[in-house]
Amino acid sequence: MPAHQLAPDIPANAVLSAEQSHLAQSRAALQAMREHAQSLSADAAGDWVSQQVLQSLLDQRVAALADHPDTPLFFGRLDREGGDDLPGTIYVGRRHVHDGNSRALVIDWRAPVSRAFYQASPTEPLGVVRRRRFGYHGGALTAFEDEHLDQGAELGPSKILTEEIERPRTGPMRDIVATIQPDQDEIVRSGLGHTVCVQGAPGTGKTAVGLHRAAYLLFTHRDRLARSGVMIVGPNRAFLSYISSVLPALGEVKVDQTTVADLLGASDHPEDPRVAALKGDARMAEVLERALWLHIAKPEEGLVYTRGAHRFRVADHEVREIVASLRGTTRYGPGRVAMAQRLAHQVLVRMEQRGDSPDDRVQDAVARSKPVKALVDAVWPKLTPAQVLFRLLSDSEFLARACHKSAVTAEEQAALLWAKPYRGWKSARWSAADAALLDELADLIERTPSLGHLVVDEAQDLSEMQLRALGRRCRNGSATVLGDLAQGTTPWSTTSWEAVLTHLGQDSGSVTELTLGFRVPREVLDYAARLLPSVAPGLAPPRSLRPGTGSLSVRQDAPLADTVRDLLTRDGSIGLIVPDARVGEISAELSGLPHAVLTPDSTGEEQRLLVVPATLAKGLEYDHVVVVEPADIVAAELRGLARLYVVLTRAVSSLTVLHAKPLPAQLG
Numbered sequence: 001m002p003a004h005q006l007a008p009d010i011p012a013n014a015v016l017s018a019e020q021s022h023l024a025q026s027r028a029a030l031q032a033m034r035e036h037a038q039s040l041s042a043d044a045a046g047d048w049v050s051q052q053v054l055q056s057l058l059d060q061r062v063a064a065l066a067d068h069p070d071t072p073l074f075f076g077r078l079d080r081e082g083g084d085d086l087p088g089t090i091y092v093g094r095r096h097v098h099d100g101n102s103r104a105l106v107i108d109w110r111a112p113v114s115r116a117f118y119q120a121s122p123t124e125p126l127g128v129v130r131r132r133r134f135g136y137h138g139g140a141l142t143a144f145e146d147e148h149l150d151q152g153a154e155l156g157p158s159k160i161l162t163e164e165i166e167r168p169r170t171g172p173m174r175d176i177v178a179t180i181q182p183d184q185d186e187i188v189r190s191g192l193g194h195t196v197c198v199q200g201a202p203g204t205g206k207t208a209v210g211l212h213r214a215a216y217l218l219f220t221h222r223d224r225l226a227r228s229g230v231m232i233v234g235p236n237r238a239f240l241s242y243i244s245s246v247l248p249a250l251g252e253v254k255v256d257q258t259t260v261a262d263l264l265g266a267s268d269h270p271e272d273p274r275v276a277a278l279k280g281d282a283r284m285a286e287v288l289e290r291a292l293w294l295h296i297a298k299p300e301e302g303l304v305y306t307r308g309a310h311r312f313r314v315a316d317h318e319v320r321e322i323v324a325s326l327r328g329t330t331r332y333g334p335g336r337v338a339m340a341q342r343l344a345h346q347v348l349v350r351m352e353q354r355g356d357s358p359d360d361r362v363q364d365a366v367a368r369s370k371p372v373k374a375l376v377d378a379v380w381p382k383l384t385p386a387q388v389l390f391r392l393l394s395d396s397e398f399l400a401r402a403c404h405k406s407a408v409t410a411e412e413q414a415a416l417l418w419a420k421p422y423r424g425w426k427s428a429r430w431s432a433a434d435a436a437l438l439d440e441l442a443d444l445i446e447r448t449p450s451l452g453h454l455v456v457d458e459a460q461d462l463s464e465m466q467l468r469a470l471g472r473r474c475r476n477g478s479a480t481v482l483g484d485l486a487q488g489t490t491p492w493s494t495t496s497w498e499a500v501l502t503h504l505g506q507d508s509g510s511v512t513e514l515t516l517g518f519r520v521p522r523e524v525l526d527y528a529a530r531l532l533p534s535v536a537p538g539l540a541p542p543r544s545l546r547p548g549t550g551s552l553s554v555r556q557d558a559p560l561a562d563t564v565r566d567l568l569t570r571d572g573s574i575g576l577i578v579p580d581a582r583v584g585e586i587s588a589e590l591s592g593l594p595h596a597v598l599t600p601d602s603t604g605e606e607q608r609l610l611v612v613p614a615t616l617a618k619g620l621e622y623d624h625v626v627v628v629e630p631a632d633i634v635a636a637e638l639r640g641l642a643r644l645y646v647v648l649t650r651a652v653s654s655l656t657v658l659h660a661k662p663l664p665a666q667l668g
Contacts, residue, residue, distance in 0.1 A: 012144075019077075019134065020141050022091065026073050026105045030097045034065040064095070064251040069139045071249060073097065074106045075178035076117045077132040084127075092117045094177055095251045109177045110219040118185040125149040133178075135160045165518050166546065166653070172245040173621075176208045179518070187512060188213045192221050192453065195474075195509030197481040197497045201542030202525065202649030203517030207619060210455045210482045211243060215250045217453055228452030228477060232257040233470065235458040238602040239619045260466055263473075266435035273638065275415055277491045279433035280463025282503055283407050288440050291392045291402035292332055292383070299323055299379050305347045305371050312350040314343060322346075323379060332445045336380045340367040343375065385441035389434065390425035393418050436465035443472050450476035458618055459483040463492040464503045471504035479506055486536035487618060489643045495538075515540060519621060521548020524655045528648035531666050535642040554657040560589060563626060563656055564609065568593070570653075572623025573608055577647045579632040580613040586628065587611050617647045625651035631661040641666065 010018075042055035067073070074093030082088060092114045093106040107114055116126040129150045135143030145160045164179050180188065187209050190196050196213070200206025214232065218225050232247075232255060234240045240257045247255050260266070278284075299319040305312045322342045326335045344366035348358045366372060391398050399413050408416075422428040430438065442448065454474040456462070460483035462470070470479075481500060485493075494500050497511045517525060522544035529541040555563070567574050576595075578586050587597050595609040596602075598616050612620070614633045627633075627647050634640035641664065648655065657663075 023141050026097050029099045037061045063253045072136045079130040081127050110216045118180050122152050133160045173243045175246050175249050184209050188216050195478045195506040197511045200514040203520030204514035206482045210480045211246045213480050215252050225452045230255050230453045232455045236600045264435040264439050266432040269429045269431045271431035273491045276433040280465045280492045282464035286406050287402050297379050312347045314346045340376050385438040386425045394421035436469050439469040448472040452477040454479045457482045460488040461490045467503035487646045489639045517544040519652050521546050521551040523548040523552045531645045551654045567624045574624045575612050575622030576626045577612045577617050578628040623653045626656045
């Protein structure tokens with residue numbers, strides 16, 4: 001008899017005991033799977049290179065099978081109708097686990113059959129009679145909750161689901177496999193060939209959705225993505241540290257995670273935001289392309305190649321024809337190589353006319369010869385991206401030529417030029433905006449390799465040139481683009497996701513919206529939403545499933561230390577978000593309390609109490625948030641109200657606003 005028919009006659013404590021027994025059995029089986037993987041040897045692979053490749057794969061397998069004692073191995077169970085080859089009872093968890101007889105004890109949440117755990121409902125049960133959710137304390141199974149889907153009755157709120165969403169936490173971000181909602185699941189399971197852009201209000205889980213989509217695609221297209229690669233791009237290293245444990249907890253240990261700055265090799269050299277915004281404008285792509293090709297000179301002389309007693313000539317007009325045929329049809333670097341080969345081919349034609357029988361080796365030798373190299377260097381010089389950009393930003397005449405027929409005005413050209421040019425391109429100091437320009441030039445010279453899939457978070461803050469740089473890295477693949485137009489805090493923040501997709505080169509991608517929040521209490525979200533008409537008037541206010549009555553407190557002239565001490569008596573993490581200029585002062589004020597200061601490069605475990613500069617708060621969340629002096633946060637930057645919207649929406653349980661100065665009028 002199927003398990004779902006037996007359960008009503010079994011006492012709850014007996015059911016719980018049986019499920020705990022299944023968990024213990026599953027953990028033992030996972031340990032056996034890991035031990036088996038550890039016992040495998042790469043020695044049988046043959047040659048040394050094959051052994052190294054196989055050993056790397058075995059190491060990854062062992063790492064993926066690691067158990068996490070404080071993390072539930074499975075979080076749900078499906079009791080299904082019969083009629084197919086699948087078992088009547090399926091346990092859904094973070095990874096597949098089988099026993100020594102290859103019997104599945106836990107099914108990976110990404111498997112097709114697991115989709116019903118997230119999508120089944122009384123109106124569309126998908127063959128599921130009952131869905132069981134499990135409650136855990138640490139790694140111990142402590143409760144269960146059944147949802148009967150075969151009776152047609154509307155389901156009430158899940159207590160276990162709500163508690164899991166609201167559970168206080170410290171440390172890095174957790175996975176959300178136990179709480180994925182149907183609209184989130186649709187995004188997670190969208191196909192590899194499709195680019196998805198997610199507009200997500202605070203607390204809707206857009207970052208988690210993007211990470212889980214990466215995990216799903218790696219599971220579904222393992223071989224393909226193992227070759228082409230998956231990369232996560234975040235706004236800063238502190239953010240990457242915050243999300244770093246999500247994919248490994250799901251068994252995905254080989255995914256590159258980086259920031260835009262690290263990916264493009266950007267430095268922290270300061271720059272006027274108005275100039276940075278201009279450099280980030282997509283109009284610069286045309287200017288850079290023209291600047292690069294302006295380095296090609298008109299051939300004035302032909303080629304003379306001597307071999308023994310014979311001299312072979314290629315006339316100047318033939319050289320011009322070769323250059324003209326290549327210019328604009330190839331990248332700059334391959335064009336140099338092709339020019340040398342075309343010249344060598346013309347020399348071989350003349351050798352053959354004399355009765356010789358040269359082969360490909362002779363052509364390669366001619367292409368590498370001094371006369372050919374000298375002519376190519378004179379006409380088609382070898383260049384680095386830094387050489388081109390240095391000339392562009394230091395030579396007004398050259399910049400004007402590169403901007404000819406472009407939409408860049410003379411006033412803008414003057415702003416682009418360095419006030420005090422560097423001595424040379426090797427000594428130049430580049431800004432973050434310059435890094436995107438250098439990357440554009442690098443791709444014009446040599447093609448940038450493409451990845452299989454790219455996940456880009458906080459994409460609303462990227463310039464058009466940065467988006468183009470990321471687009472090059474998924475030109476043969478797809479992307480998951482995540483962000484919130486209301487949280488755009490850079491001078492170049494976008495106002496249109498369609499424009500973002502265009503600059504990424506993913507015009508066919510779709511835009512979807514997550515508006516229902518699960519993490520931020522409604523009282524907090526409604527308070528922050530008072531800023532929306534000023535920062536993103538086109539967006540509908542976000543909604544929250546959690547009322548959060550009593551979660552908001554706004555206090556004038558309240559002692560900071562007393563507020564923090566009170567919060568330390570509660571469970572969960574505390575984020576003290578402050579104006580950047582006051583970080584040191586406020587850290588000193590808390591000298592008697594154990595705390596840490598978040599920096600752009602923060603990694604690893606942090607103190608439960610963190611002092612967070614307002615500019616680093618984006619993408620992070622804390623159980624309890626204290627925002628200090630909103631007026632100073634607003635005044636510190638051009639899009640200060642948007643920054644304030646960000647910091648007010650980082651709270652999962654409570655938000656306390658402390659101020660001595662008047663609050664922004666929008667919050668009144």
